[in-house]
Amino acid sequence: LFAERCSTASQLRSAAMMMLALRMGLRSIDICNLRLSDICWTSRTISIVQRKTGVPLTLPFPVEVGNLLARYITEARPPQCQEPNLFVTLSPPYTRLRTSGRCYASSLAVLGRKTTQADLRGLHLARRTFASNLLRAGNPVSTICSSLGHASEQTVDRYLATDEQRMRQCAI
Numbered sequence: 001l002f003a004e005r006c007s008t009a010s011q012l013r014s015a016a017m018m019m020l021a022l023r024m025g026l027r028s029i030d031i032c033n034l035r036l037s038d039i040c041w042t043s044r045t046i047s048i049v050q051r052k053t054g055v056p057l058t059l060p061f062p063v064e065v066g067n068l069l070a071r072y073i074t075e076a077r078p079p080q081c082q083e084p085n086l087f088v089t090l091s092p093p094y095t096r097l098r099t100s101g102r103c104y105a106s107s108l109a110v111l112g113r114k115t116t117q118a119d120l121r122g123l124h125l126a127r128r129t130f131a132s133n134l135l136r137a138g139n140p141v142s143t144i145c146s147s148l149g150h151a152s153e154q155t156v157d158r159y160l161a162t163d164e165q166r167m168r169q170c171a172i
Contacts, residue, residue, distance in 0.1 A: 003068050009076035009090050016072040017087060020046075021126035023065050025148050027052060032097045034086045039069065050149045057149045131156065 003015040020026045020034070029051045038048050044066060047058040061069075069086070077086075078094050085096035127148070134144045145156045 003064075006071075012068075012072045012076035013087060013090070016068050018126055019065050019068050022130055023062050024059050025127050025130035026059075027127065027149075032085075032087060035084045036073075036086050037084065039086070041066070053149060053151060055149050055151060059147065 003012075003019065006012045006015050017028075017031050020031050021028070024046065026034075026046075026048075027050065030048055033051055034046070034048065038046055039061075040047065043060075044063075045058050045060050047056070049056050073086075076090070077088060078090065078092075081088050081094035083094055083096050087097050088094045089097065131144050131148060134147060135141075139147075141153050141156060145153045148156060150156050
């Protein structure tokens with residue numbers, strides 16, 4: 001819904017970044033480092049080498065992600081920008097986003113500011129939601145682990161703890 005109502009370049013960039021975390025499970029550092037050449041429009045995939053783990057990852061992107069990325073590129077990304085990175089500053093000199101702090105700010109634009117200290121914000125929340133949605137859809141942990149780019153299935157457990165309904169079943 002936020003993506004549909006975007007009217008400014010900053011809003012479009014925020015929505016695109018958030019969608020990459022929510023629908024593809026990418027880390028904020030990988031979103032900031034994403035290059036235009038990492039996107040294959042014909043096969044509808046994004047291929048990266050993850051910054052945190054060094055593990056190559058190729059993921060298909062849903063149509064809604066592709067549409068939002070295309071909209072960001074054509075409507076919001078400065079056309080005169082020669083930077084190879086997808087996400088760039090919106091005022092000259094146009095440079096890549098250097099920190100994942102911009103991703104956090106983008107998540108606040110979509111999710112809103114914290115209302116309490118316990119509120120969770122940031123793209124990592126979207127990454128956890130991505131993992132929980134895969135679990136809820138019946139995907140095995142090995143698939144979720146691969147989609148997140150984790151080297152071990154044990155490291156994925158904390159991402160799956162956001163699936164409250166299944167957690168309650170464990171208690172029963």
